[in-house]
Amino acid sequence: MESRIDNFLDELNEEQRKAVEATEGPVMIIAGAGSGKTRVLTYRIAYLLKQGVDPFRVLSLTFTNKAAAEMKERIIELIGGDARNLWMGTFHSVFARLLRKEAEKIGYPQNFTIYDTDDSKGLIKSITKELGLNDSTYKASTILGRISSMKNMLISAEAYVNDAQYMSDDRAARREHFAHIFLTYNKRLFKAGAMDFDDLLFQTNMLLRDHPEVLLKYQDMFRYILVDEYQDTNFSQYMILRQLAARHQNIAVVGDDAQSIYAFRGANIQNILNFQKHYPDTQVFKLEQNYRSTKTLVHAANLVISKNRDQLQKTVWTSNGEGEKIQLMRAERDTDEGRVIAQSIFNFKATKQAANSEFAILYRTNAQSRSIEEALIKLNIPYRIYGGLSFYQRKEIKDLLAYFRLAINQHDEEALRRVINYPKREIGDTTFDKMIVAAADNDISIWMVMDNIKDFNLGLSPRVTERIAEFVNMIKSFAAMASTSTAYQMGEYIYATTGLKRELEQDRTPEGVNRIENILGLFNGLKDFSEKPLDEGVIPSLSMFMEDVALLTNEDRTKEDKSKSDKVLLMTIHAAKGLEFNYVYIAGMEENLFPSQMVLNSREELEEERRLFYVAVTRAKKQLILSNAIYRFRYGSPQSNEPSRFLEEIPAECLTNVSFREEASEHVYSRTPSAFRKPAQTAIKSPPPTIVGKKLMSMNKAAQTSLPMDNSHLSGLKVGNRVEHERFGQGEVLTIEGSYPNSKATVMFGNGDKKQLLLKFAKLKIVG
DNA sequence: GGACGTTCTGTTTTT
DNA sequence: CAGAACGTCC
Numbered sequence: 001m002e003s004r005i006d007n008f009l010d011e012l013n014e015e016q017r018k019a020v021e022a023t024e025g026p027v028m029i030i031a032g033a034g035s036g037k038t039r040v041l042t043y044r045i046a047y048l049l050k051q052g053v054d055p056f057r058v059l060s061l062t063f064t065n066k067a068a069a070e071m072k073e074r075i076i077e078l079i080g081g082d083a084r085n086l087w088m089g090t091f092h093s094v095f096a097r098l099l100r101k102e103a104e105k106i107g108y109p110q111n112f113t114i115y116d117t118d119d120s121k122g123l124i125k126s127i128t129k130e131l132g133l134n135d136s137t138y139k140a141s142t143i144l145g146r147i148s149s150m151k152n153m154l155i156s157a158e159a160y161v162n163d164a165q166y167m168s169d170d171r172a173a174r175r176e177h178f179a180h181i182f183l184t185y186n187k188r189l190f191k192a193g194a195m196d197f198d199d200l201l202f203q204t205n206m207l208l209r210d211h212p213e214v215l216l217k218y219q220d221m222f223r224y225i226l227v228d229e230y231q232d233t234n235f236s237q238y239m240i241l242r243q244l245a246a247r248h249q250n251i252a253v254v255g256d257d258a259q260s261i262y263a264f265r266g267a268n269i270q271n272i273l274n275f276q277k278h279y280p281d282t283q284v285f286k287l288e289q290n291y292r293s294t295k296t297l298v299h300a301a302n303l304v305i306s307k308n309r310d311q312l313q314k315t316v317w318t319s320n321g322e323g324e325k326i327q328l329m330r331a332e333r334d335t336d337e338g339r340v341i342a343q344s345i346f347n348f349k350a351t352k353q354a355a356n357s358e359f360a361i362l363y364r365t366n367a368q369s370r371s372i373e374e375a376l377i378k379l380n381i382p383y384r385i386y387g388g389l390s391f392y393q394r395k396e397i398k399d400l401l402a403y404f405r406l407a408i409n410q411h412d413e414e415a416l417r418r419v420i421n422y423p424k425r426e427i428g429d430t431t432f433d434k435m436i437v438a439a440a441d442n443d444i445s446i447w448m449v450m451d452n453i454k455d456f457n458l459g460l461s462p463r464v465t466e467r468i469a470e471f472v473n474m475i476k477s478f479a480a481m482a483s484t485s486t487a488y489q490m491g492e493y494i495y496a497t498t499g500l501k502r503e504l505e506q507d508r509t510p511e512g513v514n515r516i517e518n519i520l521g522l523f524n525g526l527k528d529f530s531e532k533p534l535d536e537g538v539i540p541s542l543s544m545f546m547e548d549v550a551l552l553t554n555e556d557r558t559k560e561d562k563s564k565s566d567k568v569l570l571m572t573i574h575a576a577k578g579l580e581f582n583y584v585y586i587a588g589m590e591e592n593l594f595p596s597q598m599v600l601n602s603r604e605e606l607e608e609e610r611r612l613f614y615v616a617v618t619r620a621k622k623q624l625i626l627s628n629a630i631y632r633f634r635y636g637s638p639q640s641n642e643p644s645r646f647l648e649e650i651p652a653e654c655l656t657n658v659s660f661r662e663e664a665s666e667h668v669y670s671r672t673p674s675a676f677r678k679p680a681q682t683a684i685k686s687p688p689p690t691i692v693g694k695k696l697m698s699m700n701k702a703a704q705t706s707l708p709m710d711n712s713h714l715s716g717l718k719v720g721n722r723v724e725h726e727r728f729g730q731g732e733v734l735t736i737e738g739s740y741p742n743s744k745a746t747v748m749f750g751n752g753d754k755k756q757l758l759l760k761f762a763k764l765k766i767v768g
Numbered sequence: 769g770g771a772c773g774t775t776c777t778g779t780t781t782t783t
Numbered sequence: 784c785a786g787a788a789c790g791t792c793c
Contacts, residue, residue, distance in 0.1 A: 428769045636784040
């Protein structure tokens with residue numbers, strides 16, 4: 001193929017070209033919506049490679065895997081296959097890859113598991129339950145949110161405990177046990193050989209901070225760093241970049257402060273607003289010409305965003321034509337809104353000869369998709385929901401993947417919890433809870449308890465004990481295969497051996513058939529992966545397959561069909577970032593929905609919501625259509641809505657009302673409008689939680705010791721010895737059974753607690 | 769331990 | 784309304 005490398009710079013405007021050619025030193029590119037940002041980024045990389053920079057030395061971070069893949073493809077088109085060697089991906093995927101290489105430096109196994117949000121919540125639920133904190137104050141999602149924001153600010157659990165301000169805040173908020181949950185959560189993650197999403201960035205920071213030789217290696221490796229969507233980076237990401245770029249200072253960030261929409265997950269808009277302070281020699285380029293949208297749309301978007309206070313100065317303009325006005329469609333209720341949108345698409349297709357794929361329907365919440373889908377189906381308009389529940393979040397897929405995870409890392413507690421009794425094998429909650437307690441008492445993973453189940457006296461029936469041993473042997477047999485079999489072989493074997501296959505095939509309902517189809521879809525992926533040519537001697541193993549799975553979304557999976565299929569796309573506005581369509585619908589333009597009622601407490605939150613609206617508006621190339629409904633079902637009952645305040649921010653000369661009288665609802669309301677109520681006020685919350693059940697463990701020890709350990713100093717332990725346990729304090733040995741290393745001791749501790757400890761694991765000292 | 773029925777609770781966006 | 788959590792019975 002003829003290389004375009006020699007003349008591709010001619011395709012850029014003057015400012016774009018300057019931004020591409022400024023390869024040395026810190027660079028900030030402020031790119032307005034539709035200003036050719038991706039083009040600048042790809043050409044910049046192509047230009048670097050053309051100057052002779054080794055692709056291995058270029059690190060390019062994007063927001064989604066998909067964006068990375070597309071960019072790579074375009075660079076390959078420009079300069080050829082060398083580009084395959086670029087370090088390109090999301091923060092999470094690139095640094096997960098880096099952490100696997102360096103895992104042992106931070107005490108993690110190279111095969112560490114990545115916990116997704118469900119896993120993390122499951123672990124937190126387990127911890128709060130064990131602590132007897134099952135109260136609404138300690139909801140898993142709230143706890144995880146707080147842990148996440150701490151990790152994103154690089155505040156460790158240990159630092160948190162020692163911070164007087166946090167501790168008093170927690171007391172005031174009646175969540176005084178949060179710190180303990182935070183510590184326990186991290187400890188359990190570590191014991192399970194697992195990291196959550198935020199750990200991938202947190203641990204990368206720690207690795208680079210504490211290992212100068214590693215830092216130096218990567219500073220030199222990543223000689224040129226490029227960051228897309230910089231306005232959406234958080235503090236943790238900022239610090240990684242700062243460490244990596246410190247030596248060569250070749251960092252180029254691209255972004256648009258007006259499109260920062262991820263503050264809710266820690267993104268800090270100050271990163272882009274203060275970039276020049278962080279890097280004083282920064283060259284700044286502003287891309288202000290919009291190539292995407294009509295004058296009407298650019299003008300309206302500018303006016304909307306001008307209502308925000310926090311922003312960098314810039315003027316987006318376009319030389320495109322005036323274009324059509326923005327349409328506003330009002331519907332009676334949510335189902336009518338769907339109908340009106342579908343009808344409008346139908347009409348546009350007829351009058352403008354437009355294809356389905358030229359349309360996108362955007363909404364604030366995933367739940368809104370349903371009424372729209374139903375209406376599209378009725379009018380026979382093909383559609384695809386983009387995002388939503390990920391393929392990898394489906395139950396049957398998660399179940400199978402949990403077995404895969406166990407085959408790779410037996411300590412993975414959440415995978416174990418998921419499948420230990422699925423399909424049913426008589427190891428129920430009671431048994432599992434007992435094993436959790438035994439694991440906590442001995443400071444080991446649950447797998448270690450199971451693997452040594454005969455040494456623990458948990459009061460299990462011989463039958464259950466036997467079933468546990470069978471399970472352990474089954475998982476061990478998977479683990480033994482792992483190094484010699486391909487991912488596909490392993491997958492088939494696991495699917496059949498665990499009984500999952502039989503379980504699923506028993507269900508003949510349409511949903512059951514669909515589940516099997518999903519599993520087959522996964523196997524197709526496994527097969528492709530297993531047939532991929534690799535370096536000689538390297539088997540495409542299951543663990544290699546699993547390396548990325550936790551970080552993929554379903555969009556990264558669906559490959560060819562999206563270009564072939566001509567479908568209307570439905571997605572949240574967040575998911576639409578970076579995309580563009582000729583005709584864009586924004587549904588649900590209602591106060592309390594968009595802007596969301598969760599968000600009306602502070603100026604900053606409202607401004608983020610307004611930026612979200614700005615993002616939505618600027619996705620459109622030719623025309624924008626807004627809609628809302630007067631009544632919408634929520635919590636199972638209809639509620640009346642006011643039009644969104646954002647509608648008033650659109651200049652009147654850009655807007656036109658459209659009515660679809662022929663599509664008026666046939667529905668007759670069974671209740672008078674006065675029966676429609678605003679959402680009920682949330683009742684004053686329950687009294688502070690009292691702790692029942694197990695006592696809290698001492699807070700100040702969270703020693704993270706790698707397994708296994710040598711405990712031979714306990715081989716001579718005798719009845720009557722005084723011992724000191726790392727967490728339980730001093731106690732007296734009451735009984736000893738068996739001989740070391742399979743011996744166990746019953747110890748009476750000072751507070752009257754009797755614990756049974758396995759001596760090969762126990763964190764005990766003999767003190768008398 | 770597990771199946772099944774009843775009550776409670778909750779809805780923002782995602783790597 | 785829908786899914787999770789809880790309670791009761793075998």
